[in-house]
Amino acid sequence: MLQPRLASRAKRMRASEIRELLKLLARPDIISFAGGIPDEKLFPAEAAKEGYAKALDEQTRGISLQYSLSDGYVPLREWIVDYMATIGVQCDVENIMITSGSQQALDFIAKLYLSPNDTALVTWPTYLGALQAFNAYEPRFDRLDPMGNRSTAEIVREAEEAGGAVKFAYLSADFSNPTGQTYSREMREKLIEMADEFDMPIIEDGAYQALRFDGKSIPPILAIEQEQRGGDIEACRTIYCGSFSKTLAPGLRIGWVCGARQILDRLVIIKQAGDLHTSTINQIVIDHIARTVFDEQVDKIGSVYSARRDKLLAELKKHMPEGVSWTEPEGGMFVWVTLPKHLDGADLLAKSLETEKVAFVPGQAFFADGSGANTIRLSFSCADDEMIEEGMARLGRLIAGAM
Incomplete structure (x- = not known):
C-alpha cells in the first residue's frame, strides 16, 4: 500500500548484512568472527561511572540534561x-x-x-x-x-x-x-x-x-x-x-x-x-x-588485540588449504581472506552455520559493484585463543571440503 509513496532513494536502502549477523553473537553454539565490534570486557566502565556521576552532579546537571x-x-x-x-x-x-x-x-x-x-x-x-x-x-x-x-x-x-x-x-x-x-x-x-x-x-x-x-x-x-x-x-x-x-x-x-x-x-x-x-x-x-x-585504554586494547591478531594469523597459516590468502594488518580489528575464485563467501557462510557453526562476513557486501564473492572478513577483536584455534580448524576444514 505505502510503496508508491516512498522516495526513489528508498529502493537503494538495504539492511546491513553485518547487523543481521550480529544476532548470531547470542547463540552459544556459534563461534563468531563476524561482528567488527570492540570487546566489551575491555570497556573503561569505572571511568564511565565516574563520568556520569560528574555529569549529574549539582553543578553540571543543568548542562548535561539541557x-x-x-x-x-x-x-x-x-x-x-x-x-x-x-x-x-x-x-x-x-x-x-x-x-x-x-x-x-x-x-x-x-x-x-x-x-x-x-x-x-x-x-x-x-x-x-x-x-x-x-x-x-x-x-x-x-x-x-x-x-x-x-x-x-x-x-x-x-x-x-x-x-x-x-x-x-x-x-x-x-x-x-x-x-x-x-x-x-x-x-x-x-x-x-x-x-x-x-x-x-x-x-x-x-x-x-x-x-x-x-x-x-x-x-x-x-x-x-x-x-x-x-x-x-x-x-x-x-x-x-x-x-x-x-x-x-x-x-x-x-x-x-x-x-x-x-x-x-x-x-x-x-x-x-x-x-x-x-x-x-x-x-x-x-x-x-x-x-x-585514553592513553591507558588504547595501550590496553592494543595489547589484547595484537595478541589475538597474531594468534589468528598463526592459525590461518596452520589450517588454511593451499590457494587461500589473507592480509596481515599492523593494527585494527580485521583480517581479509581471499578464497579460490570458484568459491562464494555467502554460500560458504550458509554451509558453515549449518555444519561447522562458525560465523564470518561474506566479502561481496563491501564491494560497490557486487564483486568480491570469493572473499570473507574475519574479526579478531572479540575472539580468545580457544575460539581462534577451534574456529580456524573448523573453517579450514570447511574450505578444504568446498575446494
Missing part, C-alpha cells in the same frame, strides 16, 4: 584539538564538530555533497556503512585509484555521462574495514594530488587510526595535506572523521569531524536540522574518560 550547541560540548572539542595535534593536525575548536558516531558524520557529508547520479570514489572493497550512508543520496560509485591506473579525464567523462560529477573520495587509510590494509605515505600523497586534479574533498575515515600494534605510524592524510599547505587547515580539502567507538565505548555514540571552517559551518547547519545536537551527557562522559584513561 539543550546544547550543535557544534558540540566545548571541553570535549578542546580535548580533540589536543589529540589531533598528537597525530600531526593543527586546528582549533571551530574546526571540530561532534557527531553521533562517525557514521552520522558520513551521512551528513554525503548529504552535503551528493546529488542523484553524482560519483563517489571509494576503495574496492570499502566500509559497508559508508556505502549505506552514501546510497541514500543516490550516487554512483567508482573505484578510488590514487596510483593512477585510470586517467582523471576518463573518470570525469564517465561521471558526466552518468548525469553528475565526481564529488569526493572516501577511504579509511589505517587498518581499514574490511581488509585491515593501510595506505602508504606515498599513496596518501598521490591521493592529495588526485583530489587537486578533481577539485574534490577527501573523506578520511580515522575510526581505527589509534589501533596500531606494530610498524611505523603514518600521518593522517589531513596532516600531510596541512603540511603541504603551509600549516593552514583552512586551505585543506581533507575532512577527517574520528570516533571514540573503537577506543573507548561505541554505545555512547560519540564521533567528530575535523576540517576547514567553511565545511564545518555547513555541516553544523545539517546537524541542527538532523538532531539539534549529540547527547550532551554522553559528551561529558566521553570527555571525562578521554581525559583520565
